[in-house]
Amino acid sequence: MTSGFQASSAGPACTSCAIYNSANLAKLGVETGDYDYVAAVAGNPNTGKSTVFNALTGLRQHVGNWPGKTVARAEGGFTYRGLGYKLVDLPGTYSLLSTSNDEEIARDFLLFGRPDVTIAVVDSTRLERNLNLVLQILQITDRVVVALNLMDESQRHGITIDVRHLGRELGVPVVPMAARKGEGLPELLEAVEQVATRQPATSVRRVKQRNAALERAVATLSDKLGQAFPGLPNTRWVALRLLEGDPSTEQAVRDGTLGDLGRGAAEAGSARPTGTAAR
Amino acid sequence: MSNAHLLDQAAALRDDLPADFQDGIVESIYADAAAISSHTVSRDSQRARLTADRLLDRALTHRVWGFAVMGVLFFAVFWFTIVGAAAPSAWLYTLLVDNGHAWLRDGFVALGSPAWLTGILIDGAYLGTAWVTAVMLPPMAIFFPLFTLLEDFGYLPRVAFNLDRLFSAAGTHGKQSLSMMMGYGCNAAGVTATRIIDSPRERLIAIITNNFSICNGRWPTLILMGTIFIGALAPPALGSVVAAGSVVTVAVIGVLTTLLVSWALSKTVLRGQTSAYSLELPPYRRPQLWRTLHTSLIDRTLFVLRRALLMAAPAGAVIWLISNVDVGGTSVAAHVVGALDPLGLALGLNGVILLAYIVAIPANEIIIPTILMLTMTLGSGMSGAQNGVMIELGPAQTETVLIQIGGWTLLTAINLMLFSLLHNPCSTTILTIWNETKSLKWTSLATLLPLTLAFAVTFLTATVARLAGWV
Numbered sequence: 001m002t003s004g005f006q007a008s009s010a011g012p013a014c015t016s017c018a019i020y021n022s023a024n025l026a027k028l029g030v031e032t033g034d035y036d037y038v039a040a041v042a043g044n045p046n047t048g049k050s051t052v053f054n055a056l057t058g059l060r061q062h063v064g065n066w067p068g069k070t071v072a073r074a075e076g077g078f079t080y081r082g083l084g085y086k087l088v089d090l091p092g093t094y095s096l097l098s099t100s101n102d103e104e105i106a107r108d109f110l111l112f113g114r115p116d117v118t119i120a121v122v123d124s125t126r127l128e129r130n131l132n133l134v135l136q137i138l139q140i141t142d143r144v145v146v147a148l149n150l151m152d153e154s155q156r157h158g159i160t161i162d163v164r165h166l167g168r169e170l171g172v173p174v175v176p177m178a179a180r181k182g183e184g185l186p187e188l189l190e191a192v193e194q195v196a197t198r199q200p201a202t203s204v205r206r207v208k209q210r211n212a213a214l215e216r217a218v219a220t221l222s223d224k225l226g227q228a229f230p231g232l233p234n235t236r237w238v239a240l241r242l243l244e245g246d247p248s249t250e251q252a253v254r255d256g257t258l259g260d261l262g263r264g265a266a267e268a269g270s271a272r273p274t275g276t277a278a279r
Numbered sequence: 280m281s282n283a284h285l286l287d288q289a290a291a292l293r294d295d296l297p298a299d300f301q302d303g304i305v306e307s308i309y310a311d312a313a314a315i316s317s318h319t320v321s322r323d324s325q326r327a328r329l330t331a332d333r334l335l336d337r338a339l340t341h342r343v344w345g346f347a348v349m350g351v352l353f354f355a356v357f358w359f360t361i362v363g364a365a366a367p368s369a370w371l372y373t374l375l376v377d378n379g380h381a382w383l384r385d386g387f388v389a390l391g392s393p394a395w396l397t398g399i400l401i402d403g404a405y406l407g408t409a410w411v412t413a414v415m416l417p418p419m420a421i422f423f424p425l426f427t428l429l430e431d432f433g434y435l436p437r438v439a440f441n442l443d444r445l446f447s448a449a450g451t452h453g454k455q456s457l458s459m460m461m462g463y464g465c466n467a468a469g470v471t472a473t474r475i476i477d478s479p480r481e482r483l484i485a486i487i488t489n490n491f492s493i494c495n496g497r498w499p500t501l502i503l504m505g506t507i508f509i510g511a512l513a514p515p516a517l518g519s520v521v522a523a524g525s526v527v528t529v530a531v532i533g534v535l536t537t538l539l540v541s542w543a544l545s546k547t548v549l550r551g552q553t554s555a556y557s558l559e560l561p562p563y564r565r566p567q568l569w570r571t572l573h574t575s576l577i578d579r580t581l582f583v584l585r586r587a588l589l590m591a592a593p594a595g596a597v598i599w600l601i602s603n604v605d606v607g608g609t610s611v612a613a614h615v616v617g618a619l620d621p622l623g624l625a626l627g628l629n630g631v632i633l634l635a636y637i638v639a640i641p642a643n644e645i646i647i648p649t650i651l652m653l654t655m656t657l658g659s660g661m662s663g664a665q666n667g668v669m670i671e672l673g674p675a676q677t678e679t680v681l682i683q684i685g686g687w688t689l690l691t692a693i694n695l696m697l698f699s700l701l702h703n704p705c706s707t708t709i710l711t712i713w714n715e716t717k718s719l720k721w722t723s724l725a726t727l728l729p730l731t732l733a734f735a736v737t738f739l740t741a742t743v744a745r746l747a748g749w750v
Contacts, residue, residue: 046561091474101475102475127319127320128312128313128316129312131316132312136308158322159320159323160320160321160323161319161320162319162320162321163319165318165319166315166319169318169319180567207307208307209303209307210307211297211300211303211307213295213296213297214300214303217292220292224285225285228285240304242286242289243292243300245289245293253282254283254286
């Protein structure tokens with residue numbers, strides 16, 4: 001990893017070639033049309049989410065070098081190898097645990113919007129802090145591609161990242177990128193298509209609770225949730241929220257909307273207003 | 280619902296857990312993240328990493344130098360804007376207002392268009408839009424790219440960092456400095472940006488005070504007033520420097536007002552704890568010059584101009600109508616201005632300015648054209664302009680018109696700048712505040728508090744100036 005970036009999941013020579021892949025990308029702007037898949041862009045503030053979003057959709061969401069620019073969801077579309085994608089740019093957040101408006105928008109979309117792929121954009125110069133969010137995203141969904149962005153900066157600062165090892169640890173594809181220069185985009189598209197069209201990996205990293213009593217409680221409750229809502233993909237995460245007494249999760253259990261997740265209600269998230277009012 | 284048992288079960292399990300189990304949830308995530316990154320990341324300690332960034336940060340966020348650099352940078356941005364915009368503005372003026380209007384008017388007359396139609400379309404709507412384009416396009420085309428370059432470089436979070444100490448002293452959330460920054464582009468965007476603030480109390484303070492960030496629509500008013508009234512006080516060589524200084528001064532008064540009003544709110548109707556938070560200082564990045572120019576010109580400049588034009592065309596038509604529809608031998612505009620004059624003069628302004636602010640509630644961008652058009656129409660008639668025709672003068676002659684016909688003094692100009700800074704938000708922003716708060720009470724407060732403040736401050740300065748015998 002000293003010069004140039006290789007995707008950890010490099011395909012045959014021809015299909016991973018930039019010209020080949022870019023030729024299959026059609027930027028649709030805000031016209032999402034009849035899409036086949038929903039993809040979300042999530043990540044910490046100021047990691048280049050909007051840059052990735054713009055590169056894929058051809059839109060010009062405002063990008064700037066400071067955290068907190070994107071507070072609402074932006075939507076756009078692209079097609080890649082004949083498949084239509086609706087791409088949703090989520091507000092940048094440090095976690096999905098607390099209750100500010102922007103974090104709620106991101107969390108609710110991942111949970112209720114059930115994107116087919118979530119592109120987790122990560123600042124490679126601050127990997128550890130960014131992984132905190134990635135691990136939380138992996139608790140909610142296993143259909144994730146990690147876009148290891150700002151590789152040009154981390155190289156400049158003498159930081160080397162073992163991309164293959166990171167991919168094995170997380171159990172999802174990791175694509176090194178420099179989105180501002182368009183580097184790594186073809187590989188990202190390749191990985192997005194893979195995750196969207198195939199069964200999710202079984203080896204996805206799920207954080208185990210270090211406190212044994214907590215881990216037992218999570219396991220017990222998670223089993224019950226699995227019985228009550230067959231097919232629910234993130235029972236452990238929901239169990240944690242219930243143990244914490246999170247009001248919106250409790251509400252989703254009480255009125256049964258959580259059950260829709262098991263049936264794959266991809267549109268449930270879009271029905272929610274992007275900007276819920278101050279409480 | 281049969282699912283209620285799950286909640287009971289969760290409650291029962293929770294009782295068996297240690298009281299601090301929530302910390303454990305976060306700790307497990309952090310521990311995992313640390314373990315993964317320790318196995319995948321290696322650093323080349325030979326390379327001097329981030330040292331340049333750190334040195335720069337030490338200077339830019341210094342208790343004293345940080346503020347000095349801030350002042351110098353913003354001053355420089357305004358100075359470039361004022362100096363750079365003068366020539367292209369004059370050129371656009373000649374093209375669109377002087378020549379374009381005459382050609383169009385002659386064309387309409389030649390085609391046999393009735394006088395009222397020519398009046399509304401050409402003397403009203405067209406002149407309104409032409410004026411706005413000539414006055415606003417050049418400064419915006421310089422100001423936005425410069426501001427975007429600073430933003431791309433990563434300077435704005437440093438400004439937020441510097442201001443954070445002041446905001447926490449005012450009892451508000453430090454992230455308010457970020458939403459305030461957004462407000463310098465557009466207050467509606469600034470109000471939306473307050474979503475990054477978790478606490479409802481601090482978010483309301485940020486929403487109410489966002490109005491004191493000068494938006495795109497108000498910069499042209501300030502720059503024009505600063506240039507023709509305050510810059511003119513200095514010797515010609517120093518004119519642009521003094522003009523830029525006056526605009527910066529108004530912006531600084533805006534920041535102080537934000538802090539003062541925030542403090543007052545957090546001590547009265549919005550009492551509460553100040554939240555702790557962390558503000559990330561992103562790395563400095565080399566701005567992408569061409570992309571910045573492209574996006575700030577296409578997206579920001581043309582976007583704002585489009586909004587201004589959409590507002591200016593109907594406003595121009597409305598002004599033409601109220602100036603030409605007579606009731607009892609006097610135009611509607613003259614009646615309204617006459618009624619507003621006593622209040623306006625008490626505030627160191629005049630009836631024309633107040634009427635212009637009523638017409639311009641949808642967009643601050645059209646304040647100056649509206650004032651000039653009304654002044655010319657209702658003035659003593661010495662200019663020979665037809666009723667309701669927006670005047671055909673370059674910025675250089677504007678001062679003459681305002682002083683000789685409108686009876687303006689230095690006080691009028693200064694108070695117009697203050698009024699422009701403090702007065703109520705535009706209708707778009709008010710609507711956004713309503714959407715974000717869904718509360719009539721807070722929307723009204725956010726609208727009326729600035730307006731009251733604007734009346735109070737301008738009344739105060741006018742009274743002081745009169746008692747001191749300056750005017």
